[in-house]
Amino acid sequence: MRIKGQVKSELLRQSDVIYARMDWLEDADRQLLGIFMNTNATYKQMATLAGVNEATIARRVARIAKRLLDSNYPNIIRNAHHFTPLQMQIARGYYIEGKSENHIAEEMQCSRYFVRKTLGQISEVRND
Numbered sequence: 071m072r073i074k075g076q077v078k079s080e081l082l083r084q085s086d087v088i089y090a091r092m093d094w095l096e097d098a099d100r101q102l103l104g105i106f107m108n109t110n111a112t113y114k115q116m117a118t119l120a121g122v123n124e125a126t127i128a129r130r131v132a133r134i135a136k137r138l139l140d141s142n143y144p145n146i147i148r149n150a151h152h153f154t155p156l157q158m159q160i161a162r163g164y165y166i167e168g169k170s171e172n173h174i175a176e177e178m179q180c181s182r183y184f185v186r187k188t189l190g191q192i193s194e195v196r197n198d
Contacts, residue, residue: 081135082107085107088103088135088138092104094138094143094166099167102131113127133168134168137166140165142165143162143166156178157188160174160178160188160192163177164185
């Protein structure tokens, strides 16, 4: 397991990308990553503030950063003219918010099949 300093130094090396994409995040994720990137707070201090376990904070920070640094969503944005607003909403939920297909389907009141099919269509365009 990486210690906070190693994770933070890796993220700071890519800080331009992280900061440029932070506005894609939900408020809670943006705040958590902002505290991590901009302060010297420890995972323990952040966990105490959030009322959760220290390991939970470490996992959240790592997952948020991974989603922001992944090239899937920027590629989707570049090809946005191929997608409907609904498809873009599904892509955002899946690639940026890290939601499962089931969660997206429940939120959008559609079938999981529809969400999976949409993600497949997005993947086809993204890979062209």
